[in-house]
Amino acid sequence: MEKKRTQLVDHNRVFTNVMVWPALIILLLTSLLPIIYVLVTSLTDMTLITMNRGGTQWVGLKNYIDAIQDKDFLHSIWVTVKFTLLAVVTETIFGTLLALFLHGSGRPSKLLRTLFLFPMLCPPITITLIWQTMFSNSYGILNQILGVFGIAPVNWLQDINTAFYSVLWVDIWQYAPFVFLLVYVALCQMPQDLHEAAALDGANSFQRLRHITLPYLAKPMTVVILLRLIDTFRLFDKVNVLTKGGPYNSTRTITMYIYQRGYNDLDIGVTSATSILMTLLILLIAFPYIRSSFKQMVQRR
């Protein structure tokens, strides 16, 4: 009996291995190898020109030191951090307010709920192209509306005062619904009797929001905020389509910097080094999230 059981376990182990290995091999080929390759190239002076001719030299940490001393790179970090913070804070406030509004409105309308989610469901590139058209200097609807009120057209995406906020707005517009969705789900899962108990305890609706609902939402909101932080930090598509990092680098995020150093300057060594630096920054933000989900995983075991 005992023997049979061990056989069964062994058989299971073989089966698990067979099932896991293909995925593991693909991951190794597509993730781990490139990461190692980038780590290696970040220590060389490789450019697209020297790449296939030989003559690439080891330069040690020179690329990293150069990057940290490069004002343009530091500026791109600043732009990214500013963008991420503003976007995530605004998205969180907007999304949460929308969720509270819809959930508190007695009978939540399915139509409104779907409409709120719409921006999030569209591919980012579609959203970006739509807004590019609306921001357009000559035929965009925003400037047409301004024209109705007799206000001079604004060069939304090329003006140094507005470009950053225009891109920011598109991101908020697309991802506030994501916050809305997760907060709304959390609200729906909140036991109704908590509200009732608080009402009988003498709390008015504002006190209930402040002492019961918001603390209840703290946990799901932390997760949402972390996910948004990580995602926004890697922002690339919107900037690349709308402004290409301009005007005067005012929208040049880290990803944009890396992209331009790679494809315009063909400088692979620097590109690799800055990519590694950005990954480290993201890991720093993601660390609390990774740690808590790892803890949960261990607990579940």
Next chain:
Amino acid sequence: MATVGLNEVVKVYDNGVLAVQDFNLQIEDKEFIILVGPSGCGKSTVLRMIAGLESITEGEISIDGKVVNNVSAKDRDIAMVFQNYALYPHMTVYDNIAFALKMRKVPKDEIDNRVRHAAETLQLTELLDRKPKQLSGGQRQRVALGRAIVREPKVFLMDEPLSNLDAKLRVEMRVQITKLYQQLQTTIIYVTHDQTEAMTMGTRIVVMKDGIVQQVATPTDLYNLPVNLFVARFIGMPPMNTIEGRLGKDEAGLFVCAEPIGTDSKEQSTHAVDSVKLYLLPRYETEEVLAHLDRPVILGIRPEHIYMEPEDVERYSDTKLQVKAEVVEMLGAESYLYLKTQWDSNLTARINDQVHDVRYDDMITVALDPDHIHLFDYETEVSIIH
């Protein structure tokens, strides 16, 4: 400490469901009222209307003589214990208990005094710094009680507070709530579907069915004088036995001729069952009973009033029956006998002893205690003895 009055209260939900009909009840100060009934009978709805969590469709609810129909829940000064405890998950036990006092802007040191006093009453002092997640079911229940008693409200409402606990803990908490009631000397309205809780805790019991009050009475009266068949069967475990029959009279007095009503009479004769006459005591010969002469009635008898000892059967020979034993359940102090009559209806007898000598399919003779026979109208199921 307050009286609660419900006057012709009606509740119709938005979807048109009539949950409560013409509910009338005057609750005196310091009463322990139990609302009991099967699920969906409207008992929780009544409680939630008193709390102010449901609107009142028609009628009036008053607390201390003041109509509260339009007073919001937070201003009614009522505390409620919920079925799922509804503890605030992010607050410690201390903060959970203190919350209502904080909302009422009670001074800090007084809050502290009252919370610690309530915690002591409920043996929660050790747990004050814990979060609800770290507590067992029974402890959570005690915190929920603490949250209610710390406020010293006018009325306590409890909505099936013990139904999420295991059997042993439920008995303990039942005793604890009864003790608490004796200490606090306040008005409690308690909803349950468990007739044991109803019988053991309440000073008065309201039995409900389909949104309609069936009977309001003390536990003893409810058990001894149920007004209809529903109450008779709902209260008591195992439930009251019923025997269908026809009321008749001969020189020996009134009797119920046991026979299944509503089956074809021809078919019955082919079965050729000796009809059994169960004689009633002379005191049952009232006008109301005599009005049912030659009409179908339902005879009710509680399991503990069926006897099988030879001397009892001898004594009550006017009400004896031949039955077939089907199952014997020995519970230690007492035994349940599941029996089948000649006309194929089921009877349960509860014998205050260990029964060992009865086997499956044995024919035995039992007798009904004539002093404890109930009679109900066959159609209306209303009791015809009082």
